[in-house]
Every structure is written in structure tokens, then in C-alpha cells.
Amino acid sequence: MIKILPTDALFILMTLSFIFLGIAYRHDPSLQRIYQRIKYDPWALWASLTFSIFWLIALLDSIHWIHLSTPNGMVSLLDVILQPLSQVVEKSYSAPFAQVTFMPVMQHLPNGTWSSIQVPLLIDKGLAPRWLLWFTEWLAGVGVSTILLAWVIGYVSQPRGCAWRIHLSRLLRGDYSLPWRSLYLTSLCFCMMLWTIIVYGAHVHIFGTDKIGNDILVQVIKSIRTAMILGMVTSLVTMPIALILGALAGLLGGWVDDVIYYIYTTLSSIPGILLIAASVLSLQIYWYNHPLGAATPMARADLRLLALCIILGLTSWTQLCRVLRAQTLKLREQDYILASRVQGVGTWGILSRHIMPNLLPILLMSLVLDFSGLVLAEAVLTYVGVGVDPLTPSFGNLIDGARVQMAQTPVVWWPLSATFMVMLLLVFAVNMLADSVQQALNPRAPH
């Protein structure tokens, strides 16, 4: 039976509405500029492809159904896909690609004595590693993907009537206006990652295991959903508040403007992290006194994630509101607004027909620009103790755990390294995307 968590519903809703809006407004000039940018700029193409893959992972992880035999009481589509990686649970820490446990284990020897040795891991049933065979398998997979991708991209990009040999040399030199090379290399990298997981994931733990023997790779992949939801759902809270208040303040002026201006200056004077911490603390005490009935731990953790999104949204709309108000003030003086006023169009009509569509580029920009900051903020907030629930797989919880692991000898370095790599890939892609969107929408901005 399908079980829809609140954040699932919001994330799926946002995905659908983005697809719908993207199609409905495909002729909008600012969206057109973004499409063009992604189409012609190699880095923008790389960033948007990478981001889409993270999005897809988060989406797969947002479709849950009830499954009572699991500890959480429910599984997601991603859990099922990752089943082969997560089903073998080791006894304790093990390093990436290791064959034996990281810590020596006391073992009873056949001659009756005890000895501390590193025992073989459970994942490959103690068989001898066959590195050459695995590498051959990997190479074969990657080789087939390389050729297949090259053929598909070469076929799609071939201009009508252009000879294959000329076409190939043009492709290699990057003579076409579309960044085919970027597309090829990006998809090839993802194929290589996929083959690594498929081939090696069956025999070793690619990113090692944690203290209780769970696969780190699975945890890192599961953390992506939390990061994506924080980045998207927070904007879902921020945008309507900032848009309505900013546009109203700019358009109406007078006492409405004064009140809204006062509210957002006051709120923005309070240091962000303190305001968030204070709000989360208040909520924690509220929940202590009003327990959430029969909710499962998973549902409670999800509710806490949603609450964090709402708190982050409620405390961070001021910056966007300021920008939107300033832009509305500028738009208000335009002739076409005066013309519609003269024709008797009401405030609401002017807002919906003239102001809102012109604020769309700013909204889009803030959506992408704020995203990476939110992902990074989650880690800090969770470390401070006002972030997501300890049960929610998230980058913050992984880093928080790594603090102890980095301090022990011998050092357990792989959980931090794995988190570092995946988080860097996500945030870097979003930052590059934000840069491209900014340049597409505001070509005069210095860059």
C-alpha cells in the first residue's frame, strides 16, 4: 500500500508543477534564455544533467509504501533498487574495497585459544577477491557504454548530408555550437559510476561501512533526498510570502509599504542562525509537551524535516522580499502599468497580469541561488543540534558522526570522504547552474 509522507507529497507536487510550468511557459523570454544557456554552455549542460540525476534519485526516494518487515515500517523505490547494496550488514567498520574487518575481532581458534584477527567481511562470503575478473567485467561494461553513447550522440548530432569522417573530426574539435563533448563526457562519467556500483558493489563495500556495519554508499545516496527537499520545499515557503508581500508593498505604497518594510527589516536584523535555533528550540519544547500520538519514528522524523523547511522559509524570506519590492517599485513607473490603470484595471489585475510575470526571473534566480546555501546550512544546523532528526539520513548527520570517527585511532576516514564527494558534486553542480542562470537572466552582471 502506498504511503505518502508530507515531504513526499510536496516534493512530487513541486516536480510535477515544475514540469507543467516549464511546458506552459516555454515561450517566456527569461525561461528561453535559460534554455539557451543550458543548450550552448558546456558547464551549464554538465550542471543541469548532474542536478537532474540528483533530482531523479530524490524522486525515487520519495515514493514510499508500507512494508512492515523493515525497521522503518516502509520502503521507498530507491530502497528496493539499493537492496543488493544494503542487504549485507557487517559487524563493524570496514574500509572501502576492504576484504577484512577494520578492527581486529577476538576469535576462538580451533586449537582452543583466543586470538584477535581481522575476519573476512560477510559481503563476499569470505571468498578470495578476484580483482582481475571484476576489473574485466567493469571494463567491458564501460567499453560497451562508451561505444554505445558515442554512436547515439554521433548519430543525433550529425547534420544532414555530412560525411561521418568530417562529422567525427568536427565533434572532437568541438566545432558545433551545441556542447556535444560535454554531454558525452558527462554521460560517460555517470555510466562509469553506475558500472562501478553494479560490478564492485556486489563484492565489496565501495565506500566502506560504518560502526554498526551499514554500507556508507547507501547512506550517502539516501541523504540526497533530505538535501533536495530542504532546498526545494524551503523555497516553496519563502516564495509565496516574499512574492505577495514584496509585490504588494511595492505596488500599493503608503502604510502597507511601511508595515511590510518594518516587518522585514526587523526580521532581517536578527542573526539568521540564532533565529532558526530559537524557533527550533521552541518547537522542540512544544513537541515535548504535545507528543505526536501514535506516529512512527519515521513519520516523526519526516515531520521534523518539514518543520525545519518551514522554519528556514519563515526566517529567510526577507532578502527575497527586499529585492522583489525594489523591482516592483521600478515596474510601477512603467507606462504600460499607467495605461492599464487608466483603463480601470484593479490592483489585483495589475499584480497578476503585469507585475507577477515580470518578477518571475527574480524568483527563478533566487530558487537556484538559495539552493546550495540551504544544503550547506543543513549540515551546520544538524551539527549545532537544531537540524534534521538523527534518524533522517542526511549529510549533516553523516558529518556529525564523522567528527568522532576522525578523532579515533586508527582514523576512520571514509564516511567523511564519501559524504564530502557526493555533497561537493551536488553543491558544485547547483552553484554552476546558479551561475549560468544568473548570467542568462542578467547578462550585464559582472562575471
Next chain:
Amino acid sequence: MTRHILKRVLSAIPLLVGINLITLLLFFAVNTPEAIARAHLGNKHITEEQVHVWLVSHDYQYPLFYNANASGLGAITQTLWWHKAMPLFIFHFGMSDNGSDIDTDIKTRMWPSLALAIPLLLIGVITNIVFSMFLLIFRYQLVDKIGNIFCVLAMSISPLFYIMVGQYLVARTWLWLPVSGYVGGIDAWHFVLLPVIVGVAGGIGVGTRWYRSLLLEEVHQDYVRTARAKGQTEWQVLWRQVLPNALLPILTGIVVIIPSLFLGSLILESFFGIPGLGNYMLEAIQQQDYAIVRSMVFLGSVLYIVGLILTDIAYAIVDPRVRLGS
């Protein structure tokens, strides 16, 4: 000029009142003092009596705005508002929930915070400006583009990684500096050096891009072209023409945060065990100490507003149009 400053200072009063109200509502209206007491006492089977004793000992036993049980002026003064919110205006923060005096805590803890925050700010700004100048010499060329990508990479890494990797390499593996701790006086540099390095490294990405965009706006001005036409080298143009003119936006960006330096850095101080105000706040959050968090929210906002006023004054001093206009 005096008029301008006075106007700015007066305009801060409604802001402070608003912040005070927000903190009061956030801390005492969302949860009643009884709820806070129950969460602190921790036990599900506590009596009304115990709750009341806790409330009285922490001065929380009053209603929020109006005390109907008291007579005369008492109806207003015997309230949470009068006891908890009003003293903030004269920087009297009272007792924390575990009984220590917040005023003394702040006075002793702001020095370690400053010892970390001031070098961090100065070295950070200088490093970022030098880096951005370097990129600017090669603007729109390959070096600039690669540098930009490295900046984006650097700002895509969580500050927690810089701290943990820095601590692991410098303090644990190479044993150059202590992992954490603090002593007062001149020896403090021993403990402050690593957090400063880590903090500067963590800020390079954002900082370099920010200063580069500020400087780039100046590079296209007419006077720069004139200087170049008169035969100055690119390096001379940047240092003698562009930097002094870009100093105004750079300084205003710095002046805003100067008062907030007292608050220190939340995560740097906690990772490196520096007993500053940032660490103080973090401990308060983890112990759910309402009194301290409330005081720090107010103090932080006041310092930010002071920063804004200082920025305005600095602008008025440097740019005559500001004080003569309007």
C-alpha cells in the same frame, strides 16, 4: 551631519522594540513558562508544586503582558514582559536557566571571541583582495576562468569539512598546533592560528568572487581607461586607481559586521574549544537554555543594527551626497 546621525539612531528604536517583541513571543507565547519548566525538569511525573518552584526560582511565574491579580502599577510590572523583555534594553540579561549570571558570562567570553574574530576578518579580507586582484589581471582569460571554477568549488565545500580536515592534518597528523583549547593573554595565538587558517581557507571562494565583482565594476570606468592611456601598467592601474575607488563598497561591507565580531563564530569556536560567545550560544542551544538564547538573539540583533548605523555614518562621512541630499 549630527542631524543625519541622530535620525539614523532614532530610526533604530522601533526596530529594537520589534525585535524585543519577537523574542518575547517566540520564547514565551509559543510555549507557556509551565511548558518550559516541564521540559527542563524532564520528568513526566512531576507535581504542580515542583513546576511552581522552578518558575519562581527563575522569575518566570508571571503572565505575559497583563497581571490581573496584581493591583495598580503591579498589573504591568508583575509580568514577563516587564521582568524579562524590558531589562534587555539596558543590557541587563539576568540569570541563565542553570543559575549563572549572563552579564558576567558575556563580559568574560567576548575576549576569546574577539581574539579569533579580528585576525580572521583582517587576514581574510587581505587574502581575498589579493586573490581577486590576481584574477582581475587575467580577467576574461583562461586563468580567470579556471580561478573562478576553483572559487565555486571552494564555496561548494561545507565549512565543517575545512575544520575537520584542517584539524586532522595540522593538529593530529603533523602535530604542528594544538587540536583545541585556549589560554588568555599573548599565548592565545597558539590556539587561534589554526582556526584562523581554516576560517580564511573556508571563506576564500565566496570572498574572492565578491571582491572580484566589486573591483570589476570599477575596471570599466573612464578614469581607468585614462590611466591606462597615460601609460600605467596593468598592475599600477589596479593598485593605484581601481582599489582605492572600490574601497568604499568594500569598507561598507566590513563596517556592518564589525560590531557582530563580539559574537564570534558558532562552529569554529565549538570545534576548537575556544570559550567565546559562539561556544556559549552553542552550549545554550544544546542545553535548551532559553534565557541565554533569548539574550543572544537580542544582543546579536542590536550589534547588527549598530553595524548598519555605523555603515550609514561611514557613508555620510565619505560621500557628501548622502548627508546633503534628502
